[in-house]
Amino acid sequence: MTTIAVLGAGKIGEALLSGLLRGGRSAGELLFTERHPGRVAELTERYGVEGVDVGDAARRADVLVVAVKPQDIEPLLDELAPAVKPGALVVSLCAGLPTSLYERRLPEGTPVVRVMPNTPMVVGEAMSAISAGRHAGPGHLSLVEELLRTVGKVARVPEGQQDAVTALSGSGPAYFFYLVEAMIDAGILLGIPRDLSARLIVQSAIGAARMLDRDEHPVILREAVTSPAGTTIMAIRELERHGVRAALLAAIEAARDRSAELGRAHEEG
Numbered sequence: 001m002t003t004i005a006v007l008g009a010g011k012i013g014e015a016l017l018s019g020l021l022r023g024g025r026s027a028g029e030l031l032f033t034e035r036h037p038g039r040v041a042e043l044t045e046r047y048g049v050e051g052v053d054v055g056d057a058a059r060r061a062d063v064l065v066v067a068v069k070p071q072d073i074e075p076l077l078d079e080l081a082p083a084v085k086p087g088a089l090v091v092s093l094c095a096g097l098p099t100s101l102y103e104r105r106l107p108e109g110t111p112v113v114r115v116m117p118n119t120p121m122v123v124g125e126a127m128s129a130i131s132a133g134r135h136a137g138p139g140h141l142s143l144v145e146e147l148l149r150t151v152g153k154v155a156r157v158p159e160g161q162q163d164a165v166t167a168l169s170g171s172g173p174a175y176f177f178y179l180v181e182a183m184i185d186a187g188i189l190l191g192i193p194r195d196l197s198a199r200l201i202v203q204s205a206i207g208a209a210r211m212l213d214r215d216e217h218p219v220i221l222r223e224a225v226t227s228p229a230g231t232t233i234m235a236i237r238e239l240e241r242h243g244v245r246a247a248l249l250a251a252i253e254a255a256r257d258r259s260a261e262l263g264r265a266h267e268e269g
């Protein structure tokens with residue numbers, strides 16, 4: 001039996017726990033850590049999984065999944081380092097943090113895999129990108145892939161691309177939510193009741209996502225909606241006039257830069 005401990009069961013940590021349970025892992029194979037006793041009780045009641053302290057998790061788990069905010073990593077590593085089981089695999093879900101940080105702070109030879117997941121994990125539709133650290137081999141990558149496939153899709157990427165991936169798919173769902181929110185507001189502007197506006201936009205988003213998922217090119221799909229001298233081209237002209245495409249390029253670049261900066265905050269020296 002492989003014991004998996006989720007360290008920090010917040011939004012992403014809880015989504016992973018629930019996904020692993022849905023995917024067939026038993027509660028007895030899972031552990032989690034949380035700082036607040038109320039949260040421990042809530043999660044134990046919801047999932048039947050044992051909440052433990054970080055030292056206990058480190059002594060018992062074969063796979064330690066780190067899901068705390070990047071800003072909270074240092075005290076967690078202080079607790080983890082003296083207790084981690086020889087050969088245990090460390091899986092980091094933290095934005096920006098390089099595998100070298102864990103390798104420096106944990107016992108020599110600890111295998112580390114860096115992952116960038118996203119919140120659609122709660123509906124089994126995560127996009128996760130994984131990269132091996134210095135001591136992680138093909139077996140470690142396959143194990144992480146197997147775990148993450150229970151909550152969505154997985155791609156292997158060189159670690160040098162993880163900050164960009166974080167900006168694209170890690171933060172990506174927020175851009176879509178932002179767009180949907182703005183489109184629902186546009187419905188209000190046009191006098192459509194909020195409920196109806198939300199239904200019109202959300203179902204359009206689901207339909208569009210399904211069409212994209214058939215590997216059709218977004219340009220072809222957009223062109224099929226855009227009739228000569230019709231309504232859509234009038235809207236596209238406004239999007240171009242307001243620089244929406246350039247705004248997205250700049251926004252995603254800013255997110256990439258922030259991910260890199262979060263990593264640099266933990267550089268040696």
Ligand SMILES: NC(=O)C1=CN([C@@H]2O[C@H](COP(=O)(O)OP(=O)(O)OC[C@H]3O[C@@H](n4cnc5c(N)ncnc54)[C@H](OP(=O)(O)O)[C@@H]3O)[C@@H](O)[C@H]2O)C=CC1
Pocket residue numbers: 007008009010011012013033034035036054066067068069070072075076093094095116117118119170171
């Ligand atoms: N949210 C997202 O969309 C994504 C997040 N990530 C990454 O996942 C990680 C977690 O993010 P998210 O789930 O949003 O954050 P949350 O704040 O929701 O979850 C982190 C949890 O860890 C707890 N925690 C912090 N330190 C410890 C500790 N030493 N021991 C036990 N528990 C601890 C926090 O408790 P407390 O409430 O007390 O702080 C909190 O409940 C981040 O590193 C983020 O970069 C990656 C991809 C997507």
Ligand SMILES: O=C(O)[C@@H]1CCC=N1
Pocket residue numbers: 095166170171
């Ligand atoms: O905003 C963040 O920092 C995290 C990482 C990717 C998505 N959310």
